[in-house]
Amino acid sequence: MRDPALTYALVALSAALMAIGFAGAWLASNLAKRLTAQVLTMLGALMVCVVIGASQALMLAGGALIFGYALVGVAVLVRLQEAYGTIELQEIDAADAQAEAQETTP
Amino acid sequence: MIEDAIALARVHAPLLAVAAPIAGAALCIVTLNARFGWIIGVFASLISAAIATDLAARALVFGAPLRTAAEGVALVPDRLGAFAAGVVSVAALLAAIGAGARASASRDGALTIVLVLLSAAGWLAAAYTTNALVLMLGTEIAWLAGVGVVALGGEGKRTPLNAAARMLSVGAVGVAFSMVGLALIADATGTLSLSMLAENLSFDSQPFSVGFALVLGGVALKAGVAPFHLWVGAAFTRANAATLLAVGCVSAAGALLAIVRVVSYGVVAPEFGAAVFWALAPLGVACVVIGSVQAIGARDLRRLIAYALTAQMGGVMLCVSLGSPAGFAAGLIQITAIVGAGLALFGAATVSESYKVNDIDGLARRAPFSSAAFTFGAASLIGAPMTIGFLGRWRLVEAGVGVDWWWPVGAMTLASLAAVFYGGQLIERVYFRRAQEVQARSGDRWRYASFPALAAGVIVIALGLAPQALLAAADAAAMVAP
Numbered sequence: 001m002r003d004p005a006l007t008y009a010l011v012a013l014s015a016a017l018m019a020i021g022f023a024g025a026w027l028a029s030n031l032a033k034r035l036t037a038q039v040l041t042m043l044g045a046l047m048v049c050v051v052i053g054a055s056q057a058l059m060l061a062g063g064a065l066i067f068g069y070a071l072v073g074v075a076v077l078v079r080l081q082e083a084y085g086t087i088e089l090q091e092i093d094a095a096d097a098q099a100e101a102q103e104t105t106p
Numbered sequence: 107m108i109e110d111a112i113a114l115a116r117v118h119a120p121l122l123a124v125a126a127p128i129a130g131a132a133l134c135i136v137t138l139n140a141r142f143g144w145i146i147g148v149f150a151s152l153i154s155a156a157i158a159t160d161l162a163a164r165a166l167v168f169g170a171p172l173r174t175a176a177e178g179v180a181l182v183p184d185r186l187g188a189f190a191a192g193v194v195s196v197a198a199l200l201a202a203i204g205a206g207a208r209a210s211a212s213r214d215g216a217l218t219i220v221l222v223l224l225s226a227a228g229w230l231a232a233a234y235t236t237n238a239l240v241l242m243l244g245t246e247i248a249w250l251a252g253v254g255v256v257a258l259g260g261e262g263k264r265t266p267l268n269a270a271a272r273m274l275s276v277g278a279v280g281v282a283f284s285m286v287g288l289a290l291i292a293d294a295t296g297t298l299s300l301s302m303l304a305e306n307l308s309f310d311s312q313p314f315s316v317g318f319a320l321v322l323g324g325v326a327l328k329a330g331v332a333p334f335h336l337w338v339g340a341a342f343t344r345a346n347a348a349t350l351l352a353v354g355c356v357s358a359a360g361a362l363l364a365i366v367r368v369v370s371y372g373v374v375a376p377e378f379g380a381a382v383f384w385a386l387a388p389l390g391v392a393c394v395v396i397g398s399v400q401a402i403g404a405r406d407l408r409r410l411i412a413y414a415l416t417a418q419m420g421g422v423m424l425c426v427s428l429g430s431p432a433g434f435a436a437g438l439i440q441i442t443a444i445v446g447a448g449l450a451l452f453g454a455a456t457v458s459e460s461y462k463v464n465d466i467d468g469l470a471r472r473a474p475f476s477s478a479a480f481t482f483g484a485a486s487l488i489g490a491p492m493t494i495g496f497l498g499r500w501r502l503v504e505a506g507v508g509v510d511w512w513w514p515v516g517a518m519t520l521a522s523l524a525a526v527f528y529g530g531q532l533i534e535r536v537y538f539r540r541a542q543e544v545q546a547r548s549g550d551r552w553r554y555a556s557f558p559a560l561a562a563g564v565i566v567i568a569l570g571l572a573p574q575a576l577l578a579a580a581d582a583a584a585m586v587a588p
Contacts, residue, residue, distance in 0.1 A: 018282055025275050034271075038278035045282035054289035055298070058239055062285045065246050069278055072250050076257055076270050083264035096265050 010051040018044030031080060031087040035073040042066045117173055119161040120181035120234040123191060124227050126154040127198070131223040140215030144206040147219040151202035151226065155195040158230065162192030166579040181234040184301070186370055189438055189583035190233035190363035197359050197445050198226035200559045201351035204453060214258045221258070222352045225251035229360030233367075238291065238298040238321065242284045245364055249277050249328050252353045256341050259349040266349070269340035276327050276337050284324035290317030300371040315381055318372050322365060322385065329361030330412070331389060331419050332396035339400075342412040350452035351559060354412060359445045362422050366437050370584075373429040386427035391517050393420030398524030407463050411451045414487050414528055417521055418444045418495075424514040425502050432508060434584035436501035439576065443486055443494040446566040450483035451532075453559025466532065468541040475560055477536045482563035484529035486570070489522040493570040497577075 021044055024037025046062045077087055084092050115122060130150025134143035164170040165188045172183055183191070205222045228248025232241045257270035292298050294314035327334045342354060369386070373379045397417030404410035418440070425437035458476035460466045470477040486495035499518050506514045569576050 018286075022279065022282075025278060031271055034275065038275060041282045042278055042285070045285040048286045049289040052289045052293050054292055055239075058285070058288055058292065058298070061239060061243055062281075065243075065281050065285075068246070068250055069274065069281065072253055073271075073274050076253070076267060076274060079257060080264075080267050080271065083267055092268050096268060099263070099265070 007051060011048060014044050014047035014051055016044075017041075017047060020044075029089045031077055031089055031092075034089070035070070035077060038073065039066060039070055042069065115157070116160070116164075119157050120183050120187075120191070123154045123157040123161070123195060124181065124230045124234065126150045126157070127223040127227040127230070131220045131227070134216055134220045134223070138213055138216045140213070140219070141206075143216040143219045144202075147202045147205065147223050148199075150223060151195075151199040154226065154230065155199040158188075158191040158195035162188045162579065166192075166582040167575060169582070181231070181240075182236050183234045184236055184367075185585065186363075186367050186434070186438075186583045187233045187236070189579055190360075190367065191230050192579075193442055193445060194226065194229045194233055194356060194360050194363065197356045197449060198222075198229070198352075200449055200453075200562065201348070201356050202226070203558045204351040204456065205348040218255055218258045218348045221251040221254040222348055222356075224248070225255065225352055226356060229356060229364075232360060232364050236300045238288055238300055238368075241300075241364060241368070242288060242321070242324075245325060245328060245361065246277070246281060246284075248357060248360060249273075249280070252357050253277065255352050256345070256349050259346040260344070263344050265344045266341070269337065269343075272340050273337045276334070280324040280327040282324075283320040283327075287317040287320030287322075287324065290314065291321070293317075300368070303371055311378070315378065318368075318378065319381075319385055322368060322372075325361055325364050325368065326389070329358055329365060329419060330416055331423065332393040332416050335397075335416050338412050338416060339409055342408045343406050345408055347452075347456040350408060350456060351449065354415070354452055355445055355448040358415060358419070358448065359441055362419060362441045362444070363438075366422070366426055366434060366441070369426050369429070370434055379429045382429055383427045386423045387514065390420045390423030390427060390514070393417065393423055394517055394521045394524075395420075398521060398528070401528040402524065404528075405463050407455055407460055407465060408452070410463060410528060410532075411448070411455065414451075414525065415444055415448050417524065418447070418487060421498065421502060421518055421521060424517060425498075425505065427514075428505055428509065428511070430505060430509070431581070431584040432501070432505035435577075435580040436498060436505050438580040438583055439494065439501055440498035442569070442576065442580075443498045443566070446494055446562045446569070447483040447486040449559045449562035450479040450486075450566060453557070453562065454479035454483065457557055457560065463531070463535065464542065466535050467539040469536045472541075475557075479560040479563035480532050480536050482566050484532040486566045487529040488525040489518075491570075492567065494566050494573070494576070495570075497570055497573050501580075 018041050021037045021041030025034055028034040049059055081087055127150050130146050133146045165172050165185055202222055205219050225248045228244045232244030235241050253270050253273045256266050260266045290313045295303050330338045373382050394417055397413050401410050401413035404413055422437045422440045425433045425440055454476040458473045486493040489495045489499045502518055503515050
């Protein structure tokens, strides 16, 4: 038997975690921080599932997806660091803009 | 003996169609040889496409019942899923062949083919299942594979890595939406089986509505539906053939078909019909307007095509928002048109090595086959008569007028007018301009691997001229809806 007040509190807490992660994933300029924020967003969603009492299959699938996203994210980060020498989004965007300008200049 | 084997294969057809690309990917990754991997990939995709189209033809054209294995692991498809898998598997076959254009680079080329195959397997699993959780898993596996395809698609340039990071951000938000959405749906109905939603739905439908909207939002992010298409421009600007065909066509088709299927089950409950309409119709109009404006302003050819396809997706959203079998059938035809035009246009851009819009000036004199594919694809985007694009729009008009619903007809007219600008521009440049400066071609003959994708241009016209089988299949598939 779940206490409704506790359930609401936990849902609110999970939603807050999702919101913090979402804001970080949107605003952080360092891609490692952005990846961490993405994982936080997904963990918040997983917590909502746990609090609501979702099936084990959904929670297991959610956990596997979070792991998969983190793994691919780290792989992309490593390649970005190798290619650009940085994982700061502003520096990467500036390098891309410069490359595009050089391509279009005759 | 052979007949027994075929009968057994047909009973397990959905599982085999999904397993074939996965087995192909496993073989590719063992060898990590790009050219061998390409042959394996094409063979696996061919098997998958043969099985999926056989199942679709039997179920939708000849009216055979969809039988599944009584024991063991089985995917239980519906008719809409059979149609979806047929379209996705054929597009995946052409994408796997086209990915050979990347096969010249050894290790990354092999990995690209592995990821193209896994992406196809994910979308096929999502098409065949009637369980919302498996649908989400298939979608996410396909999306992650697509991120990998984009990341490896640099061709010596590093920009696609930036695009892959953006896709990952969008995907993570989509996963969060989908997980919470599925939990809410399961809480409201006690099941994640799409076919049992209506039976188990209580009158307290608010959690279901919120969950349903979140799941739809999660899939829409992956389809590249405007205004959720933040990743599209970055992903396609410097994309190679594998990215253009696998992500631009197969993923777009898979995600759109997933939206159609989810909605077809969601509107089983009448009280959700209006909610679905108000969720999808504004999205459709936004998609048409934003995609069209971006396509008209684009100077990069690949980006122009991607935004044009986004604008066309608005038509699918409008069709589906009707919530009727006629609307779903129109949506299926519209998706087939998008895939056909996308394959033809992206294939032509790859084969002719045209990357900027002015690269195609006077192309008809230099590359007649690519020019023909550009023409057919652009004509279908415009909705010119005798193309499948026209057919999709006509069916939407029929479905809309049938329920006195005129404004989506207006929206589609607007989409066609906008398409005259960007699609007409392509045709005008190909045939009526002289090249200011002809770019030297790379001389890489592997780019001709994308040549079969040009056949999609012929299919676009052939289905426009003789649409009976497609119309019958779409109508039969759409009858899964109420």
